[in-house]
């Protein structure tokens with residue numbers, strides 16, 4: 001007999017169906033909280049140790065194809081360097097032309113948001129600090145080198161600075177937006193606003209929660225990382241422009257003296273965001289971030305043919321689809337290991353960075369829940385090379401074993 005772990009009180013069944021399969025929605029998983037809380041809210045999941053693969057998520061019950069198992073808002077999300085003008089910098093929803101609101105009292109900000117709620121949520125978390133930074137050179141270098149993670153690291157630094165200075169609290173969160181966007185409130189913005197308003201230690205706090213994600217030791221810092229780190233520090237420097245030693249925000253200052261003091265010392269910036277912090281952050285983002293693929297605004301994400309239309313548009317207008325992508329790091333979803341024959345599908349049904357993970361087939365209790373980290377359409381050698389280079393392990397999934405490539409190799413964990 002089946003163990004009925006999926007309590008009705010924790011699930012709602014969505015009306016109708018989507019892409020031909022039954023859909024279930026967790027009511028609680030959209031707000032990123034601590035890993036323990038997320039697991040407690042999803043008793044159909046179990047976090048276990050996997051030989052030579054660290055931790056992994058497992059099915060704690062039999063699961064039917066199409067069931068939605070995880071719906072999660074990211075800890076951190078940023079548009080790809082080429083998509084900065086056409087993507088909401090908070091939720092990664094594509095923007096229609098220049099209809100996104102531009103945040104910034106000086107009118108010079110390059111921050112763009114799809115809605116007042118995203119504008120407000122971003123300002124509460126990081127955008128007030130980001131507006132004072134000058135990340136143009138970092139963005140340019142990221143565009144030229146097709147690097148996306150330094151921009152996520154820059155956002156993380158802004159979260160830390162903003163928190164340290166007490167900026168972006170609810171009093172300063174009123175939107176400067178003059179948005180004409182058609183988008184109303186979105187789940188990610190709502191989740192983030194709820195998080196920001198929560199008392200006590202913030203839930204879904206990337207500064208602390210990213211620490212739970214796996215990382216890789218970097219014995220030597222790659223030269224390009226050093227260069228981009230310097231550009232990041234350079235971009236943060238305006239935050240210390242008006243710094244007066246008397247108004248320092250060093251660790252000995254009380255939080256009330258930090259609040260509103262408005263700037264940090266150059267030493268504080270160097271100390272907080274040194275090369276060790278950068279390497280640690282980049283390593284975690286590299287191993288754990290997801291590419292967020294959204295559809296152009298004119299396509300309806302609930303229309304199953306929209307994906308096909310987007311793919312056709314991509315073929316006829318090379319690069320346009322990739323202009324509408326970004327990257328995001330999640331907490332619970334980062335516990336999912338890879339298989340070249342994954343049992344979960346990843347989608348972004350809200351056409352933003354809220355990710356949904358549903359069963360691609362029936363899954364038996366006790367089975368590991370897996371996703372693919374790479375383009376699964378590639379041949380064995382290309383898959384193995386991508387996984388080894390990008391994630392430091394040799395895949396021994398049934399497909400790789402069958403294709404004969406799972407020779408002895410070592411995982412970095």
Ligand SMILES: C[S@@+](CC[C@H](N)C(=O)[O-])C[C@H]1O[C@@H](n2cnc3c(N)ncnc32)[C@H](O)[C@@H]1O
Nearest residue numbers: 053054055214288334335336337338391393413
């Ligand atoms: C996103 S994390 C997945 C969760 C990770 N196992 C943990 O403990 O945090 C990615 C890392 O997990 C490990 N991993 C994922 N899938 C694996 C697999 N099929 N075989 C071996 N290691 C794997 C690799 O070290 C990879 O860099």
